[in-house]
Structures are given as C-alpha cells and as structure tokens.
Amino acid sequence: MTRTAHGSTSVGRRHRTSGWLAFAGTLALVVGAFNVIDGxxxxxxDDYYLVGDNQILVFDYxxxxxxxxxxxxxxxxxxxxILAGQMWARVVGVVLAVAAAIGHxxxxxxxxxxxxxxxxxxVLLIYALTAPPAGARGT
Structure with a gap:
C-alpha cells in the first residue's frame, strides 16, 4: 500500500504486518535448531538412535x-x-519445511x-508462511 500526504509530493511506503510471519520466522529458527541437533x-x-543401520530409509547415520x-x-x-521480511525466505522456508517433513x-x-x-x-510452519498476504512483513 502507498500513502501520499495531501499537498505533498513525497510518497511513503507502509507494509502490512503479520503475526503469522513473526511466528513463522521464530518457528523456522526453532525447527532449524532441532535439525542442527539431529545432525x-x-x-x-551413532548409538543414540533406536534402530540398526539397515532400518533407516536410504542413508546411514x-x-x-x-x-x-x-x-x-x-x-x-x-x-x-523471514523475520527481516524477505519474500525469498518465505518461498525457501516452505520448500525446506516440506523437505524436512518428508525427511523426518x-x-x-x-x-x-x-x-x-x-x-x-x-506443517505449522508451512501454514504460517502461506497464510499471510503476499506483501505482509513479520516485523
């Protein structure tokens, strides 16, 4: 959305904020930290996990x-x-959340x-990233 003051030639830019995006950014940090711990x-x-090497799909530990x-x-x-309001981060966040869910x-x-x-x-992260409008920012 743009806003022009009456009698002024300057144009200010306002962004819609979304609590979902602030939540999504924080949740992406948490899920990322969980995956770092997993890694x-x-x-x-290697002895921490419950099954033998041949019972994990595709790869070893x-x-x-x-x-x-x-x-x-x-x-x-x-x-x-995402917390900085970058649209690329929302797209990559959805792709990584899908990949991480399938991997898990x-x-x-x-x-x-x-x-x-x-x-x-x-799944919650995917929703939080796709529910807000396209121009919304988390902060």
Whole structure:
C-alpha cells in the first residue's frame, strides 16, 4: 500500500504486518535448531538412535547427520530472512519445511517422538508462511 500526504509530493511506503510471519520466522529458527541437533547427534553419537543401520530409509547415520546439519543451518538463515521480511525466505522456508517433513518421515524409526514433533512443527510452519498476504512483513 502507498500513502501520499495531501499537498505533498513525497510518497511513503507502509507494509502490512503479520503475526503469522513473526511466528513463522521464530518457528523456522526453532525447527532449524532441532535439525542442527539431529545432525550433530547423527554425526557424533551413532548409538543414540533406536534402530540398526539397515532400518533407516536410504542413508546411514553419518549421511543423515550431514543432511540434517545442512538443512538446519539453512533453515536458521531462512528464519532470519523471514523475520527481516524477505519474500525469498518465505518461498525457501516452505520448500525446506516440506523437505524436512518428508525427511523426518524417513527418520521416524530412528527417533519417533522427535520426528513426529518436527513434522508437526514443519506443517505449522508451512501454514504460517502461506497464510499471510503476499506483501505482509513479520516485523
């Protein structure tokens, strides 16, 4: 929305704020931190998870560790971008939340409660990123 004062030639720019985007930015930071923790545990403590190596879909613990660490770091950066009002961060946030939810489905056997919690937070994050109008900012 633009606003022009009567009798003035300057044009100010106002942004609609959205509590959902502030929530989404914070939630992206939390989900990113959860994924970083998953990654570090996968890299440094193979005995922590509940199942054997052959029961996790596709990859071993070290590979999952690197995947979750990378996804988590990017999600933290995206969370900061969402809080800063960047549209690219909203788009990347949705893509990463979908990817993380699917990844945690594959990781369910290794750590069920953590994965279910993270999947639920990813679904909530997707909603929080897609519900506000296109021009809205979190702060």
């Amino acid at each position: 570090l545990v996968g890299l440094f403590d 070290d590979t999952w560790g690197w995947i979750w660490l990378a996804v988590g770091i990017v999600q933290i950066v995206v969370g900061a971008g 489905l594959a990781f369910l056997q290794a750590f069920p409660m953590w994965s279910v919690l993270t999947i639920a937070l990813c």
